Every structure is written in C-alpha cells, then in structure tokens.
Ligand SMILES: O=C(O)CCC(=O)C(=O)O
C-alpha cells in the first residue's frame with residue numbers, strides 16, 4: 357500500500373489561511389484506503405517508546421525499560437515529571453521516530469516505516485511548499501506519536517537552533533475523540549489566551565509556522581483510545 361494525497365485538496369485556500377494566521381487545518385488529507393492503512397499500522401505493530409525531558413535533555417525509555425519499572429519507580433518518575441511541569445517546559449508521550457529508525461536500520465519489517473517516504477514524496481513536499489509559501493523546503497523528518505491519559509507537551513515554539521525548521525506538520529490519525537478529553541493542539545497568544553485549538557481528528561493535517569507558541573494539553577484520565585499522529589517538520593538544506 358503506497359500512501360497518497362487526496363487529489364482535490366484546495367491548497368490555495370489553505371495557503372491563504374497560513375499566510376494570515378501562521379497555521380492551517382486540512383481535512384480529508386488522504387483517500388480513505390490510505391487513511392485506513394496508516395491507521396492500521398499506527399494501531400498495531402509499533403514499538404512505542406516513552407519520551408520525556410529533564411530540562412534541556414530528552415530521554416527515551418524503550419518498552420522493556422518501562423515494563424521493568426516497578427509501581428514505585430513509575431510513580432516517582434511521573435511525580436518528578438509533574439513537578440517539573442509546574443515551572444518548566446515539559447513533555448511526556450509515546451513516540452517512535454521514523455527518521456531515527458531509518459538511520460539506525462531498526463525494525464525494517466514494519467510497514468509504518470514507509471510513512472517517512474510518503475512525507476518526503478514530491479507530492480507531500482509540494483503541499484508543504486504551497487501552503488507555507490516556502491520553496492526552499494527540501495525534506496521532512498517524521499515520528500509517530502501516541503498521547504495517552506497523563507501525557508502532555510507544554511508551551512514551546514519548535515525553534516531548535518541548527519534544525520532549519522520552516523513549519524511543523526501533524527497528520528491527525530485519531531478516529532474518535534472529544535474536545536474535553538484534552539490532547540488539544542493549543543495556540544497561545546501574547547496575553548496567554550488560547551487563540552485557537554485543534555481537536556484530534558482523523559485523516560487531517562495541521563501545519564504550523566515555526567516559531568509560534570503552542571502546546572498539547574494534558575490528556576485526561578477518561579480519554580479513550582489514544583491520540584495518534586505522525587509529526588515532523590518541513591525543513592531546508594541537506595537532509596540530516
Ligand atoms: O501533536 C501535536 O499536535 C503537536 C506536537 C508538537 O507540537 C511537537 O511535537 O512539537
């Protein structure tokens with residue numbers, strides 16, 4: 357199954373919205389069969405890791421390491437993360453980096469790996485160039501993410517020195533979600549208000565200009581089913 361874009365996307369309208377607001381929300385990104393295939397890969401065989409940060413430093417726990425924690429250790433880790441989140445940039449969520457897996461030759465048998473080729477296909481990069489108005493976009497990196505209850509990503513702007521990020525993209529692959537379950541992609545204005553929020557959706561693409569303050573709100577304990585996405589950045593220069 358090769359993933360495709362829907363043939364009838366109105367990219368000029370999204371480009372105008374992006375110019376005006378610094379972001380765009382594109383529904384019906386792929387034909388139904390592509391969306392169903394991607395959803396199948398995301399909800400079955402991914403070796404999810406747990407990503408969290410301690411200040412500037414990112415940490416990744418592999419599934420076996422998470423399973424090896426006893427209840428006390430798990431609670432200590434979560435308490436530590438919550439305490440840091442009160443005052444500092446903080447995140448915790450499940451992820452599987454397609455870019456790192458490709459570089460390291462990991463799990464070559466997984467069908468989901470081909471999503472990295474999809475986001476680097478001429479048609480997906482052309483979509484990114486048209487919507488952002490930036491012809492110099494040359495590649496995209498990608499990771500699968502899964503936010504479950506207790507996961508969040510606090511206020512940040514995606515602007516990392518040396519990464520040449522033009523815009524972030526988030527392919528929403530969550531079949532069922534309610535806005536009051538949390539996990540909202542929130543845009544934070546100068547007064548600290550939420551100027552816009554995108555609720556997890558199915559087969560929709562968010563594109564957001566870098567830099568701009570945004571966050572993924574805390575996923576409540578009663579959220580069902582998981583918030584699945586493919587996330588990455590449209591970037592310039594040599595692929596790295
Ligand atoms: O998952 C999302 O909606 C946004 C993720 C994000 O902001 C990031 O990974 O930097």
Ligand SMILES: [Fe+2]
Nearest residue numbers: 512513514524
């Ligand atoms: Fe971000």
